[in-house]
Amino acid sequence: MILDRTKQTLILDGKRYSREEIYALHRELGSGASPVRDLFVFLADWFDESPTLDVHTSGSTGVPKVLTVRKEQMMQSARLTCEYLHLNAGDTALLCMPLQYIAGKMVVVRALVAGLNLILRTPSGHPLADVDFPLRFAAMIPLQVYNTLQVPEERERLCQTDVLIIGGGAIDKELEKEIARLPGEVYSTYGMTETLSHIALRRLNGTEASSHYHPFSTVRLSLSPEETLVIEAPLVCDGTLVTNDVAKIYEDGSFTIFGRRDNIINSGGIKIQIERIEEILRPLFPAFLAVTSVPDLKLGEAMVLLIEGTTAMEHIEEIVATSLSRYERPRYVRMVDAVPLTGSGKVDRAACRLLAKELVYTNNMK
Structure with missing residues (x-):
């Protein structure tokens, strides 16, 4: 692993670029949005003299935040993942997620630290549409995996991917059943921007498949009085991080997540975890859906189901x-x-609440 930034190079589509060549290409690309330009903008920031850079949270539960993080911690996160997944120099790694978020940035940092051969594709719902060779490693969100499995040619390409990690959203039971049939190693990740991507993995297929997340060996976990997960991960984040994720920790150190504490609806004194209701309903409808709530004078909060499409209300x-x-x-x-x-493909909880409030109070007929 190369943890000295002055000695790192980037391998992109089989061609190696030095730090000086990266700076030159960054200048040549000029303005305008494109995946290649986004990559070299990030690399220019990565190789400058500053020990830190800014990253943006997804904003899935509120207003997106800007965090200043240390590059040394990003490299340690990359090292932990590459060592756990046995990723080595020359292995192909697909970058198919936006670079403005931590997940995309960390794919690049893993490539720099481990000497991976980065394969760049425009972020889309079908990341393997034009990848015609086997991949050693890929990172996707659940929607990308779902879309890929619907197209036979793309599904076959996913079957040729040795290691796949999935983050950025919940994986419903039906999708997990499909994933279980894949021959490569597939993992669900647990983490957040503050932990510089994931600090735990859950195997989704094979003999090691589990319903529990297993943290990296350097991570220490506990529960807050509200039964939310508390993380101590000194290699990747400073101090103790008290999350909003309601969790259970088992004797072997593994854990499960039930949902976010701020996604609990208190309706007439009954506490309902949004994610649990979504998990039950999603396999039953062909359309994408989300559960949210609106203020209610009698109940305090009233649950709202938002569902895409034109399914008959009676059904x-x-x-x-x-x-x-x-x-x-x-x-x-x-x-x-x-x-x-x-x-980044997560359900925008704050926007869902606003949309539900508008729809319910504009037309209060169920």
Whole structure:
């Protein structure tokens, strides 16, 4: 592993670029948006004299934040992942996610630290559409994996990928069943911008498949009084990080996540975890959906189901009634053209709440 930035080079599509060549290409590319330019803008920032750089949170639960992080910590995160997944110099690594977020940045840092051969593609819902050779490593969000599995040619390319990590959103049970059939190693990641990508992995297929996340050996976990996960990861973040993720920790140090504490709806005194309701409903509908809430004078909060498409309301209500208990059922159902997502592909919880409030109070007929 190369943890000295002055000695790092980038291998892009099989060609090696020195630090000086990266600076020159950065100047030549000029202005204008493109994946190549975004890559070299990031690399120019990476190789400058500053020991830190700014990263943006996804904004999935509120206003996006800018965090200043140390490059040394990013390299340590990259080292932990590459060592855990046995990624070595010359291995091909696909970059198919936006570089403005930590997930995309960390793919590049892993390539720099481990000497991986970076394969660059424009971020899209079909990242393997024009990748016609096997990959050693790829990182995707759940929607990219789902889309890829729907196209036979792309599915075959995913089958030729040795190691796949999936982050940035929940993986529903039906998608997990499809993933379990893939021959390569597939992992769900747990982490956030503050931990510089993931600090734990959960195997989704093979004999090592598990419902638990397993943290890296240098990570220490505990629970807050509110039963949210508390993280101590000195290699990748300073201090102790108290998360909003409601969790359970097991004797062997592994853990499960039930959802975010700020995604708990208190409706008439009944506490409902949004993610659990979504997990139950998503396999039952062909359309994408999200659960949110609106203020309610009687209940405090009322649950709202946002669902894409034009499914008949009677059909939706029938499925909901047979799948959820009386106290878990949405008070309102609203059809939408698209469920709001962040730039990194997560459900935009704040935007969902605003949209639901507009739809419910504009037309308060269920």
